[in-house]
Amino acid sequence: MPEITHRTVETNGIQLHIAEAGEGPLVLLLHGWPESWYSWRHQLHALAAAGYHAVAPDVRGYGRSDKPGAVEAYSLKNLLADFVGLLDVLGERTAVVVGHDWGAAMAWTCAALHPDRFRAVVGMSVPHLGRTPMPPTQLFKHMFGDRWFYILYFQEPGVAEAELEADVPRTMRTLLAGVPGFDTTAEVVRTRKKGDSFLTGIETPATLPAWLTEDDLAHIVKELQGSGFRGGLNRYRNMDRDWAELPELATVRIEQPALFMVGEKDPARAFAPVDLMKPLVPNLQEVLVIPGAGHWLQQECAAEVSAALLAFLKRLPT
Template sequence: MTTIKHRFMRTNGIQLHIAEAGQGPLVLLLHGWPESSYAWRHQLAALAAAGYHAVAPDVRGYGQSDKPAPVEAYRMSVLLDDFTGLLDALGEKSAVVVGHDWGATMAWTCAALRPERFRAVVGLGVPHLGRAPIPPTQLFRSMFGERWFYVLYFQEPGVAEAEFEADVPKTMRAILGGDALDPTAAAHRAKRPGDGLLTGIDVPASLPPWLTEDDFAHDTRELEASGFRGGLNRYRNMDRDWEELPELATARIEQPALFIVGERDPGRSLAPIDSMKALVPNLQEVQVVPGAGHWVQQERPAEVNAAILGFLRALPA
């Protein structure tokens, strides 16, 4: 049985907690919101067994990693320095980067702006969209008008944190097992200004079949200890990233790339896959996992592991 090891590493002036397994070429796994390195538990073992060194950090602000206070400490340019610094600390010149949710956006950006360090990229759930024509919050307001949208709700520091941290198990049941993040859901469309993410949401009494009680307890404990602020600060830097990284408008990802998405991922209604093909000319495959939702690598680990390993084995030596 593969042993997943844990340690802390210094990078870019902070300390990151990493989970790792195996030896061989480096594969860096970046989680999304509101998760941690634990989201990759199924992939760490599979990658190690296949002859890779799999490393999953708790991204700054999450889990056991450092959580700087300033909102701007979570902008994308700083995160890129975290990850390239982590490669340096591991003694590696390059890695394949794999990301899910916000981690996918980080992974695509790593590949686009640091191609000398990231030789291939896998995105899960969120395609590479480059740079919006206007700042993202303006774009969302133009799309949703007066309708409620969770990304806009997350912008005011302290508001979402207070809601989520009042009852972390309830919050996580609604996010992981319900439709709290689905903008097409009736409960989402019925929200009004001043409502919270959980307003009007039916919180499922039972967990989804892919999430055990032990897994859920682990996720809940981590968020009760860390709070939600660090992760939410990523959303609060979207406009700052737009200002700071104009090169994303034209930067092409020339490295080999793979995109995996759940068939039932609600994000598909917001982020059309076809629009990324011009910016990712070496996109090897788009794999839609039948019946899966947003948490695809946890919901369908066998299918996701097979896709990632097939992609890795086909890379140039």
């Protein structure tokens, strides 16, 4: 099995920790919330074994990467500059960018705004929806009214941090193995009221699913105990700023070859319709719905995701 190695590099004025494996064409793997490079552990091995240079950074705010204090430090503009700079550090003109959850939004935006650097794109769980007709928090207030919605709950600095960091092992066991607080279809989430929190009413499972070992969970918990949740939550607090700073996302098309993957049971499907992205991604080659999978796609169905990634990569022009 190819070895995963670790180093820290400087890009865009910050220190970014990366995990990497293999040699060959560069594949950049961007994680979501609240994760780290570790969510790509299976794909790092699979891509390296197939002749690719797979690189998974801890996105700023996570793991062993820098964690700037300012909310605005987590805007998409800053994050994209991190990744373009990472390509420069690695000595690569182009890469295929793959992202899951918030990493998918980053990957789509990398492809949209830097087509000369990202030659193909894969998004998981979150489709490319361009630019909403109004600032996102206004849209969510319009959509959800008085109902509880996790992104609005995350907006006030310090509130969600206090809840999620109070007992990180419980938070992550509940989030990964139980009903996630972002599942707007779950009864326990749908019936929440103002003043409720992300974990209100959700039971913490005693046993883990087959795809997640106790050792995996312990690793994830240790990383989040070290980094805290503030950096990841600040990404949500930049949604309106991104809307104002990147108006070109309303019309720019992603012309590169693209693939979208989503779990059949992913709660994000309830409020992120795939069909809306098709006019903006005309070279979308496939929408792959993986049966039985939930939100943590590349971990839950590691073999299927790796196989789909490799099939997509092999179809790309050299």
